Amino acid sequence: MKKIITRIRESLRKGELIVFLAECQINYKGRAESRLERGERLIIIKKDGTLLVHQQEGSQPVNYMKRGSVHKFVRDECCALIKSRNAATGEEMKIRLFNVLFIESRMPVDNSRITVMGTERHMADMIYNNPGLIEEGFKPLSREEHTKYGFIDVFGYDRRGRLVVIECKRDRADFRAVEQLRRYVGRIARLKGIEKKKVRGIIASPSISSNAYYFLEKEGFEYKGISPPHKSPSLPGQKKITSFNNSNAHS
Amino acid sequence: MKKIITRIRESLRKGELIVFLAECQINYKGRAESRLERGERLIIIKKDGTLLVHQQEGSQPVNYMKRGSVHKFVRDECCALIKSRNAATGEEMKIRLFNVLFIESRMPVDNSRITVMGTERHMADMIYNNPGLIEEGFKPLSREEHTKYGFIDVFGYDRRGRLVVIECKRDRADFRAVEQLRRYVGRIARLKGIEKKKVRGIIASPSISSNAYYFLEKEGFEYKGISPPHKSPSLPGQKKITSFNNSNAHS
DNA sequence: GGGGAGAGATGCCGC
DNA sequence: GCGGCATTTCTCCCC
Numbered sequence A, B: 001m002k003k004i005i006t007r008i009r010e011s012l013r014k015g016e017l018i019v020f021l022a023e024c025q026i027n028y029k030g031r032a033e034s035r036l037e038r039g040e041r042l043i044i045i046k047k048d049g050t051l052l053v054h055q056q057e058g059s060q061p062v063n064y065m066k067r068g069s070v071h072k073f074v075r076d077e078c079c080a081l082i083k084s085r086n087a088a089t090g091e092e093m094k095i096r097l098f099n100v101l102f103i104e105s106r107m108p109v110d111n112s113r114i115t116v117m118g119t120e121r122h123m124a125d126m127i128y129n130n131p132g133l134i135e136e137g138f139k140p141l142s143r144e145e146h147t148k149y150g151f152i153d154v155f156g157y158d159r160r161g162r163l164v165v166i167e168c169k170r171d172r173a174d175f176r177a178v179e180q181l182r183r184y185v186g187r188i189a190r191l192k193g194i195e196k197k198k199v200r201g202i203i204a205s206p207s208i209s210s211n212a213y214y215f216l217e218k219e220g221f222e223y224k225g226i227s228p229p230h231k232s233p234s235l236p237g238q239k240k241i242t243s244f245n246n247s248n249a250h251s
Numbered sequence C: 001g002g003g004g005a006g007a008g009a010t011g012c013c014g015c
Numbered sequence D: 001g002c003g004g005c006a007t008t009t010c011t012c013c014c015c
Helices: A001-012 A120-128 A143-148 A175-192 A210-219 B004-015 B120-129 B143-148 B175-192 B210-220
Strands: A017-029 A035-044 A053-054 A064-065 A070-075 A080-086 A091-107 A113-117 A153-155 A164-167 A198-206 A223-225 B016-030 B033-045 B051-056 B061-064 B068-076 B080-086 B091-106 B115-117 B152-157 B163-168 B200-205 B222-225
Touching: A001 A017, A001 A070, A001 A091, A001 B068, A017 B016, A017 B091, A064 A091, A091 B016, A091 B091, A120 A153, A120 A164, A153 A175, A164 A175, A175 A198, A175 A210, A198 A210, A198 B080, A210 A223, B004 B016, B004 B068, B004 B091, B004 B210, B033 B091, B120 B152, B120 B163, B143 B152, B163 B175, B175 B200, B175 B210, B200 B210
Parallel strands: A164 A198, A198 A223, B163 B200, B200 B222
Antiparallel strands: A017 A035, A017 A091, A035 A053, A035 B115, A053 A064, A070 A080, A080 A091, A113 B033, A153 A164, B016 B033, B016 B091, B033 B051, B051 B061, B068 B080, B080 B091, B152 B163
8 A cells, every 4th residue: 555655756846647537425515515435446546636436337437636736645544545626616625545556647648639520609690691591681799798798609681780699509499599599589679779579589490399489480580490500300209399288487 | 568568457357446557559430539748657546447538637537437437458569558449428538558667556435425415406405494594484395296397407386476487507507597597487487377577586606707797687576695515605705785896798 | 218306415606 | 726628428307
């Protein structure tokens, strides 16, 4: 165990990626409080101070400390202790180590950053570049003007000169998307000094929940079935937007 | 490399936890699409089919496949390939392996589940058990009746017999919390056949954003500063609820 | 499977 | 730091 502590200390100093499987017991205190009894888990410490504890199942770590945390190794009467602290958030974690089943530490060489396609931003860009996707004669305003009004995805004028606010969702739109759209339409109407009713609101997404569609119609908004680029428009689980099988959920 | 593939296949068959550091190139296609160029990353495969790819920084995996995914090893002309598929979601991932720097596989023994204290649910329980935290004479309805009305955190009558709907937030409440409360109050008023104005709405949280407080007052709701159990009420970053330094954000 | 909502959500950007 | 918002959010629960 003493050898392992020395190794971890050395690796931390060098800023290496540390991975080990350990029988441990974990206490956390910060935004909430948690306790995890004795068991074997995978622990990862990254050079930026991130610490992750993974159990045998699930994509989420059971415990973690965010980037910027500092980890110290202390010797206890019974076992080794990892004390982690994040000064910025005031969070603390204590890992009591009973046994280490394996440990590896390395300095990975990796200069690449991931490229993701098909985000909501790409969808908005796509509509700006192909306004006809919304309807004939739709004229989006430039991005610069757009930013002035805040977080609105797409913003422009229709063929009859009416203001159009579009909220994009890369996935099935729910009622919160409609609420978001309602806020934006209200804000724009107020800024421009025109009636809310005269501003068109459009949800653009590959699909929409029945409840969201109910709200949308009630608000006088419109729906346009559009998928983000690089994503096929019809997905498993897509439902006809007009099927109301859960009318209880309304409002 | 052949030895490593054999080992991984064997470990997968046994349902072990597999951890390896590999120089790899990753493509993902599913809910979105992504590409990650060559570099060394930590890869974790769990017995439930979860696959995580971690770079040197950050708490989030750069790529991942959710539980229920199936992983197959194929030999390519240039290198080994991990093909992962999730039938339920239609997602696919391809990891091209150029080099494996280390690999470990084990079957961890772990029968413990984490206990978290200080959640929103605990906060609601605390209020049910100590109604005086809200105000003198507040009488919460029993949990059984509560569930009947849906997702409302706490629900009851005040000393004057008026209906009270309480939305708890374990953290600083934002304007969405107020919108949530507004929906609940509306639903309850409709179900009970009384005016919305006659139902009291209360946000209970350790703090509230200025914008949320603005909405709250506009709706005629109330705010009660309450922290979840096991969490100190005054946190770093707490702001006076009445400081409006960002009036632009309103609506 | 859809819908609603919490999470120790994280992460990004803007003010 | 606060605020707003997307995320391949994940996770849980209920219908």
